[in-house]
Structures are given as C-alpha cells and as structure tokens.
Amino acid sequence: MMKSRTVEIWVGLFVAAGLAALFVLAMQVSNLTLVDDEGYPLTARFDNIAGLKVRAPVTVGGVRIGRVTAIDYDPRTFQAVVTLRIQARFNQLPEDTGASILTSGLLGEKYVGLEPGGAEEVLAPGGSIAITQSSLILEQLIGKFLFSKASEEK
Amino acid sequence: MEWLAGLGHSALSFFQRLGRGHLLFFAILQGLPGMVLRPGLVVQQVYAVGVLSLIIIVVSGLFVGMVLGLQGYNTLVDFGAEQSLGSVVALTLVRELGPVVTALLFAGRAGSALTAEIGLMKATEQLSGMEMMAVDPVRRVLAPRFLAGFLSLPVLAAIFSAVGVWGGYFVGVGLLGVDDGAYWSQMQAATDFRDDVWNGVIKSLVFGVVATWIALFEGYDAIPTSEGVSRATTRTVVHTSLAVLGLDFVLTALMFGE
Amino acid sequence: MSRPEEHLVRIRDLHFSRGHRKIFDGVDLDIRRGSVTAIMGPSGTGKTTLLKLIGGQLRPDAGTIEVAGEQVQRLSRSRLYELRKRMGMLFQSGALFTDLNLYDNVAFPLREHTRLPEAMVRDLVLMKLEAVGLRGARDLMPSELSGGMARRAALARAIALDPTMIMYDEPFTGQDPISMGVLVKLIRLLNDALGLTSIIVSHDVKETAAISDYIYLIAQGRIVAHGTPADLERSDSAWAQQFLNAEPDGPVPFHYPAAPFGEDLLAGRESRQGGR
Numbered sequence: 069m070m071k072s073r074t075v076e077i078w079v080g081l082f083v084a085a086g087l088a089a090l091f092v093l094a095m096q097v098s099n100l101t102l103v104d105d106e107g108y109p110l111t112a113r114f115d116n117i118a119g120l121k122v123r124a125p126v127t128v129g130g131v132r133i134g135r136v137t138a139i140d141y142d143p144r145t146f147q148a149v150v151t152l153r154i155q156a157r158f159n160q161l162p163e164d165t166g167a168s169i170l171t172s173g174l175l176g177e178k179y180v181g182l183e184p185g186g187a188e189e190v191l192a193p194g195g196s197i198a199i200t201q202s203s204l205i206l207e208q209l210i211g212k213f214l215f216s217k218a219s220e221e222k
Numbered sequence: 223m224e225w226l227a228g229l230g231h232s233a234l235s236f237f238q239r240l241g242r243g244h245l246l247f248f249a250i251l252q253g254l255p256g257m258v259l260r261p262g263l264v265v266q267q268v269y270a271v272g273v274l275s276l277i278i279i280v281v282s283g284l285f286v287g288m289v290l291g292l293q294g295y296n297t298l299v300d301f302g303a304e305q306s307l308g309s310v311v312a313l314t315l316v317r318e319l320g321p322v323v324t325a326l327l328f329a330g331r332a333g334s335a336l337t338a339e340i341g342l343m344k345a346t347e348q349l350s351g352m353e354m355m356a357v358d359p360v361r362r363v364l365a366p367r368f369l370a371g372f373l374s375l376p377v378l379a380a381i382f383s384a385v386g387v388w389g390g391y392f393v394g395v396g397l398l399g400v401d402d403g404a405y406w407s408q409m410q411a412a413t414d415f416r417d418d419v420w421n422g423v424i425k426s427l428v429f430g431v432v433a434t435w436i437a438l439f440e441g442y443d444a445i446p447t448s449e450g451v452s453r454a455t456t457r458t459v460v461h462t463s464l465a466v467l468g469l470d471f472v473l474t475a476l477m478f479g480e
Numbered sequence: 481m482s483r484p485e486e487h488l489v490r491i492r493d494l495h496f497s498r499g500h501r502k503i504f505d506g507v508d509l510d511i512r513r514g515s516v517t518a519i520m521g522p523s524g525t526g527k528t529t530l531l532k533l534i535g536g537q538l539r540p541d542a543g544t545i546e547v548a549g550e551q552v553q554r555l556s557r558s559r560l561y562e563l564r565k566r567m568g569m570l571f572q573s574g575a576l577f578t579d580l581n582l583y584d585n586v587a588f589p590l591r592e593h594t595r596l597p598e599a600m601v602r603d604l605v606l607m608k609l610e611a612v613g614l615r616g617a618r619d620l621m622p623s624e625l626s627g628g629m630a631r632r633a634a635l636a637r638a639i640a641l642d643p644t645m646i647m648y649d650e651p652f653t654g655q656d657p658i659s660m661g662v663l664v665k666l667i668r669l670l671n672d673a674l675g676l677t678s679i680i681v682s683h684d685v686k687e688t689a690a691i692s693d694y695i696y697l698i699a700q701g702r703i704v705a706h707g708t709p710a711d712l713e714r715s716d717s718a719w720a721q722q723f724l725n726a727e728p729d730g731p732v733p734f735h736y737p738a739a740p741f742g743e744d745l746l747a748g749r750e751s752r753q754g755g756r
Binding site for chain 2: 132
Binding site: 347354356 | 562565567568573576592637
C-alpha cells in the first residue's frame with residue numbers, strides 16, 4: 069500500500085504543478101497580478117497617452133524607478149489619468165517634476181519618463197504630477213511636416 | 223493490373239484499420255463512466271503517463287523558451303523592438319509550441335510506452351487471459367489509460383508553456399538586458415486569456431485525445447509478436463506526430479483564421 | 481434447472497476457418513462432467529483455437545458449441561461474461577499480469593468480480609496459492625518465477641473464482657521433468673478435489689494419457705480417433721498408432737502438402753526462361 073501512496077502523492081504534485089502553470093499563464097494575461105505593495109502611487113494627467121500600456125516602465129534619466137499600474141479616463145477634463153507606482157526608496161522627487169510619454173526607439177515600447185525639477189518640496193505619496201507632455205503621435209508629426217513643406221514651396 | 227490490385231488492397235486494409243480504430247474508440251468511451259468507480263486505476267496511469275513525462279517536458283520547455291528568447295531578441299533588436307520579446311515568446315508558446323511540442327514529446331515518451339505495454343500484454347496473452355476471466359480489457363486496461371492521457375496532456379502543455387516563458391525571461395531579461403517590466407507588460411498586452419491561453423488548452427485537449435487514442439489502438443491492434451509490437455510502437459510515434467501537426471493546422475485555422 | 485446434463489460441453493458439426501485455411505471441418509465432441517478430457521493432435525491442428533471457441537473468444541462458421549446447456553456463440557456479451565466466470569483457462573504462457581506480484585495476480589479475479597472484504601480476499605488467495613504450493617512466493621513478480629512456477633501460479637489464478645470447468649492449453653510444453661510431474665499430479669488432484677471438469681489440449685502423449693479419462697485425437701480438421709487411453713492403445717486406427725507411438729510418417733505426412741517435387745523443379749526453370 070505504501071507504493072500506491074507515493075504514486076498518489078506524485079500525481080497530486082503533478083496536478084498541482086499543472087494548475088500552478090495555468091495560473092501563471094492566466095495571471096500574465098489578465099493582469100490580476102498581486103498588488104505590488106512596495107512603493108507609493110503618483111498620478112499624472114495626459115492629453116494623449118496613445119500606446120502606453122499598464123506595467124510599462126517609469127524612468128528617471130533612463131533608470132527604471134517604477135511602473136504604470138493603472139490607466140483611466142477622466143470624462144470631465146477629457147484627459148487620461150495614469151497611475152504610477154514608484155519604488156519606496158525613490159521618494160525624493162521634487163514637486164515640479166515633469167512627466168512625458170516617450171518611445172524607446174522608433175517603433176519601441178512607450179514608457180513614462182520623469183524629469184525632476186528644482187523645487188524644495190517633495191511629491192507626497194498619492195500626489196499628482198502637474199507638468200506633463202503627451203505622447204508624440206507619428207502620424208500627426210508626419211502630417212505637420214508635410215504641411216509645412218507644402219507651405220514653404222508656395 | 224498487379225499494382226491496381228495492390229492499391230485496392232492497401233486502401234481496403236487502411237479503411238479496415240480506420241474502422242477498427244473507431245470501434246475501439248467508442249468501446250473506450252463506453253468504458254469511461256465506469257472509471258468514476260475506480261479512480262485508483264486512473265491515478266496509477268496518470269503517474270505512468272503524466273508524472274513520468276514531467277522531466278522531459280520541463281527540460282524541453284525551458285530550452286525551447288530560452289531559444290525563443292535568443293532568436294526573438296536577435297530578430298527584434300534589428301528593429302529596436304526587443305521590448306516586444308515577451309509577447310513573441312508568450313504567444314509562440316501558448317498558442318503553438320506548448321500544445322504541439324508537448325504532444326510530440328508525449329507521443330515519444332508516453333505514447334510509445336503505452337503501445338509497447340498494450341502490445342506486449344497482447345503478445346503474452348494477458349489480454350486474452352483477462353477476457354477469459356470475464357474482465358473486459360477495453361474497460362479495465364484501455365479506458366483508464368485513455369482518461370489519464372486525455373487529462374495529462376493539457377497539464378503537461380500548461381507546464382511546458384509556463385516554464386518556457388520563464389526560459390525566455392532568463393535569456394531575454396537575465397542575459398540580454400531586455401527590460402523586466404517591458405517583458406511582462408508587452409506579454410500581457412499581447413496575450414489574451416480566452417483567445418490565446420484557452421485556445422491553447424483546447425488544442426492540447428484535442429491532442430491528448432488523439433495521441434492517447436492512437437497509442438492505445440496501435441498497441442491493441444498490434445500483431446502479437448516482438449516484431450509486430452516494435453512496428454506498432456514506431457507507427458504510434460509517426461502517426462501521432464502527423465496527426466498532431468495536421469490537426470494543429472486545422473485548429474489554428476479555425477481559432478485564429480477569421 | 482432439471483438434473484445437470486451429463487455432458488458439460490457438447491460440440492456438434494463445428495466448422496471454422498481462418499482465411500482460406502479450414503481449421504475445423506465437422507467436429508463432434510462431448511466432455512463429461514467431472515472428467516479429465518484430453519484433446520490431442522499434431523501441432524497446427526487448431527487445438528488452442530478449439531479452446532478459444534469454447535470460451536467464446538472466437539465464433540464458429542457453422543455448428544454449435546454448448547457449454548452448460550447454453551450455446552456459446554448465441555450468448556449476449558453480458559451472459560457470455562457470466563459464463564466465463566465459471567470457466568478457468570490456463571494459457572500456454574501462463575499470461576500472468578507482469579505488473580502485479582503473485583498475490584495480486586491471484587486476487588485479480590476476486591477483486592474484479594466480488595466485493596469481498598480484503599481480509600477474505602487474502603484468505604482465499606492464500607488458500608489457492610497453498611493448493612499449488614506457492615504460498616511462500618506470493619510477493620514475487622512473474623518475471624522472477626521459473627516457467628513451471630508461473631504455470632502453477634496461473635493455475636491458482638484460474639481456480640480463484642471456483643470455476644466448474646478449467647481448460648489447459650499445452651500445460652506441459654517446455655517444462656523440465658520435475659515440474660512436469662508436479663503439474664500432471666496437480667491437474668488430476670484439483671480435478672478430483674474441487675469437482676472440476678478439465679479439458680487438456682496437449683501433444684505430450686505420455687503425460688496426458690496418464691491423467692485423462694478420455695482422449696480425442698484431432699487431425700486435418702476432424703476427430704480421427706477417440707476413446708479412453710486404453711482404447712486408443714489397442715485401436716487399429718492408423719492415426720492413433722502414429723500419434724501415440726510418435727512415428728515420423730503415416731497419416732500425418734512428413735511433407736507439407738505440395739505439388740510433386742519434379743514438377744516444382746521444372747516450374748522454376750520455365751519461369752526463369754519465360755519471365756526474362
């Protein structure tokens with residue numbers, strides 16, 4: 069009977085591993101990741117975030133200090149509200165820090181770049197970043213470029 | 223004239239085999255409800271079919287994921303799109319390689335073992351003996367193995383994909399310096415649970431039925447000699463591989479065709 | 481059920497063929513209750529096939545096979561399985577389940593067909609193993625047994641459900657003299673002690689004749705001689721004489737049926753000239 073017991077234990081482990089694997093696969097797609105307790109939240113409002121995704125990196129001077137945890141839309145101001153979670157040890161961001169949505173490479177991923185200002189005051193957890201610059205939209209840039217070219221030639 | 227007769231003969235024997243295969247399939251299906259009363263038999267077989275295939279699945283999954291990470295990175299970096307590595311690795315694994323490679327490995331590891339076991343039981347008159355003891359070998363021997371294969375393959379495929387995603391992570395993020403967050407965020411953005419993960423699970427269920435069915439049929443239908451069993455074992459691997467790859471195309475066309 | 485018929489097995493005008501080869505061509509055969517009946521004949525005459533026909537694993541082309549008053553080939557699947565519970569069969573190879581040890585092998589039919597508590601299964605299994613002298617070997621796997629022990633173990637399994645009839649397929653082939661002697665004694669002993677009816681298929685003349693009450697000789701798809709061992713000994717049937725005395729040539733020809741030798745040689749020459 070001992071042998072059939074070890075078999076049962078192994079099969080139990082096997083099924084558990086399968087469920088765990090399925091759980092991992094499910095979590096990675098449905099974004100039900102367990103809340104990252106570390107760090108503090110900040111919000112930033114953008115006119116246009118085109119292409120920014122949840123879990124995208126947040127960087128200062130190219131160094132990642134946090135990530136995007138939520139993207140929402142404010143129907144009153146017609147703006148996108150992006151919630152960032154910054155790691156707890158980077159708690160010295162000045163109040164006049166600016167946030168812009170940047171692209172890594174020409175076709176790469178969108179991320180949020182922070183530009184620290186010179187203010188004495190420090191952004192408190194839950195605070196809001198006032199100075200923001202929206203995502204650059206390639207189509208609009210090309211459109212503008214063509215338009216200015218056309219008007220030059222006249 | 224001679225070749226025409228040969229063609230006719232092989233066509234006839236092909237359809238006879240096909241018919242016997244389906245009869246066996248329905249006989250096995252009839253035996254499945256009885257398994258509720260004998261869960262011990264199924265557990266024993268899940269061990270033989272699933273647990274013992276675990277090592278090869280985990281190791282293969284890890285390496286396939288690592289290769290995907292490496293190759294995907296080399297291709298994507300030319301476009302400055304190495305951030306998308308996560309989505310490439312995850313989609314490839316969850317949609318295709320997870321179910322397909324697992325089914326192929328399953329055919330080699332578990333399917334051939336099933337065929338050899340059943341074939342030898344037939345060759346040594348164990349199946350006849352069981353029949354003479356008024357025990358139906360289809361219900362007692364084949365049905366629990368079928369159920370075990372059908373249940374194990376999706377589990378193995380899920381483990382394969384999950385391990386593969388981590389393999390891609392080790393290479394992409396650990397060695398090549400893709401951003402950790404980008405790896406996961408791109409993956410999540412590109413992969414949908416119902417469209418991708420769930421379709422992968424459905425694929426592996428279908429492959430589980432087909433692979434186990436072929437293995438059991440080849441064993442049960444084997445010529446009861448050592449040569450017959452060895453040929454049946456080979457046929458199991460070949461036929462399962464062909465069936466899995468062919469079915470994969472059909473299923474992919476149905477699921478992602480639009 | 482009135483009085484039990486005198487014959488447990490009655491076969492009438494049995495025809496059976498495999499492909500184009502006729503195996504049985506009108507066989508009549510009776511097996512008396514409580515007797516040991518031997519079915520003998522040269523190899524390749526379908527003796528094993530006969531056992532499979534009696535057990536309902538094969539269906540005859542024509543004719544009837546009656547076991548305990550029931551026509552085997554007409555039974556529904558479930559009735560056939562009921563009937564088989566009352567038959568034991570000892571296969572030539574033993575057919576022990578290689579993944580179970582001796583104890584579990586003998587317990588197998590009990591566990592499949594009864595809901596006996598494990599303690600009672602144990603008692604029964606030990607009883608059957610004791611009867612064949614293998615109680616001490618109960619934890620061995622079939623691969624660890626010698627050929628004779630494997631056959632005795634299979635015998636213990638065959639009698640596990642206390643059948644009314646037991647069929648032996650070549651029980652003596654490939655046994656050393658000692659285990660052969662053991663098996664011979666065991667078959668007779670079990671038959672008398674348990675009130676079984678035994679059918680032995682064999683071509684080991686001496687051993688089989690020693691324990692059988694009645695012998696059927698099969699050759700070329702027919703019964704060519706039958707009677708008690710003593711009857712056959714005295715019989716002037718050429719078949720019986722050739723078989724019992726192991727003569728190389730006689731009604732059973734030394735040569736496989738073929739065209740005359742000379743013709744065959746010439747045919748080869750012609751095809752070589754004509755073909756190319």
